[in-house]
Amino acid sequence: MKKKLFSLGIACAVSVLALSGCKSKNAANENNIVNISILNSKTEINEVLEDVMNDFMQENKDIIIKLVKFSNTGNYADRLTGLIAVDNAPTLSLMDVADIKNYKDNFLSLSDEKWVDEVVGGISDIAKNDKGEVIAFPLSTEGTGIIYNKKVLSDAGVNPDIIKTIKDLEDAFKKVKASGKDAIIIANEDWALANHFLATAYAADIDDSSVDATAYFEGLKSSSDAIPANKKINGLIDVFDIMKKYNIYADKPFLPSYDTCSKLLGSGKVGFWYGGNWASGNILANSNGNSEFGFLPVPMSNNASDKMNRSIAIGITKYFSISSSASEKQIEAAKRFLDYLVYHKNGNKFLVEDCGMIPAFSNMEIPKTDPLVNEIVKYREADQTIELVNAYLPKNNQKELGGALRQYLNNEITREQLIRIIKNFWKNS
Numbered sequence: 001m002k003k004k005l006f007s008l009g010i011a012c013a014v015s016v017l018a019l020s021g022c023k024s025k026n027a028a029n030e031n032n033i034v035n036i037s038i039l040n041s042k043t044e045i046n047e048v049l050e051d052v053m054n055d056f057m058q059e060n061k062d063i064i065i066k067l068v069k070f071s072n073t074g075n076y077a078d079r080l081t082g083l084i085a086v087d088n089a090p091t092l093s094l095m096d097v098a099d100i101k102n103y104k105d106n107f108l109s110l111s112d113e114k115w116v117d118e119v120v121g122g123i124s125d126i127a128k129n130d131k132g133e134v135i136a137f138p139l140s141t142e143g144t145g146i147i148y149n150k151k152v153l154s155d156a157g158v159n160p161d162i163i164k165t166i167k168d169l170e171d172a173f174k175k176v177k178a179s180g181k182d183a184i185i186i187a188n189e190d191w192a193l194a195n196h197f198l199a200t201a202y203a204a205d206i207d208d209s210s211v212d213a214t215a216y217f218e219g220l221k222s223s224s225d226a227i228p229a230n231k232k233i234n235g236l237i238d239v240f241d242i243m244k245k246y247n248i249y250a251d252k253p254f255l256p257s258y259d260t261c262s263k264l265l266g267s268g269k270v271g272f273w274y275g276g277n278w279a280s281g282n283i284l285a286n287s288n289g290n291s292e293f294g295f296l297p298v299p300m301s302n303n304a305s306d307k308m309n310r311s312i313a314i315g316i317t318k319y320f321s322i323s324s325s326a327s328e329k330q331i332e333a334a335k336r337f338l339d340y341l342v343y344h345k346n347g348n349k350f351l352v353e354d355c356g357m358i359p360a361f362s363n364m365e366i367p368k369t370d371p372l373v374n375e376i377v378k379y380r381e382a383d384q385t386i387e388l389v390n391a392y393l394p395k396n397n398q399k400e401l402g403g404a405l406r407q408y409l410n411n412e413i414t415r416e417q418l419i420r421i422i423k424n425f426w427k428n429s
Helices: 002-031 043-059 076-085 097-106 114-118 150-155 166-178 190-208 213-222 224-229 231-246 258-267 277-285 328-343 345-354 371-381 397-409 415-427
Strands: 034-040 063-067 092-096 137-149 182-185 270-276 293-296 312-322 385-387
Touching (some): 034 043, 034 328, 043 063, 043 328, 043 345, 092 328, 097 312, 114 328, 137 190, 137 277, 150 166, 166 270, 182 231, 182 258, 190 213, 190 312, 190 397, 258 270, 258 277, 270 277, 277 293, 312 328, 328 345
Antiparallel strands (some): 137 270
């Protein structure tokens, strides 16, 4: 009996030691794992983002990435602010351009990363901190301009390549109208009118000046009395007047939804529409197989040699940033993930195919399937671009100036009143 008990005791001791050894080994493995997190402001790509995260983890067994969840009715920036406040910031945050400056002191410098040299056209000031250091990784490029249906224009005898001035554009409108189609439809949303369309005048002004966007808008505030004589703003309103005249919904400009605008252009009911490449899917879905669409710059003068008359507005609309409060291992893991997006075929596939984005990096090939993407790339490669500057605008720009432009679209205020509202807005900003 004693012998049996002794043997049992030995067996138990061996078992305990064995289990203890397993636990130590597992703990050691766990200590080698780096956990990082991503807060994603572009929730519509959550599914494909998780796919590329899984691909990355398959090839980087020492890293685990998880998405930070937030309410569908909430705001990612509120979630980020709350997490920073309790010292639990996500390792990576996918940011809207306009929000980067609000968190610039919370993000790590990325100036020495290899991919910085791959960014087409260089890094915008919006992605830098006060020291001039790069703090954001550009995820996608988007562009705006006057989108045209090439088939409608061709049937009307219009060659879009020769539209270089305000007069050229009006002549094209007349020809389309004479062919039995309506020339243009105008999106009536306040963000489309103020943050994109009107901002094109600012972008053209900046391109002609010797200052960056931040300095330009500070100057606009301090010299607002000069706005009524501003050639770009007046030129843009000249174009808007012509667009209003030939608008298919001239009598009821608030009637069409944004989707209606893309449908009418895609189906060939109208020849032109001011918008962005993000509407490409809706346009093509209503085009009955027609894929002949392009971008025209918004002309702001009758001088064909003016760069603004040959350039569309493009810019980066989403950026990744890394928290400066993350550990060294987490920072290294986050940097490896960003490198994966730029230099690995699966990362490239995520950006270009799964998300349908125009990558900001010169080493990536772009599929030729989206006509508006192709147009943006064409303008970018020809250096015929001005900056998409909506990220620099005051938060109330959309409401205040968007509202004023809607009133003007509906003929509720005069041109002089509109310009006065624009002047007073910047004077009081």
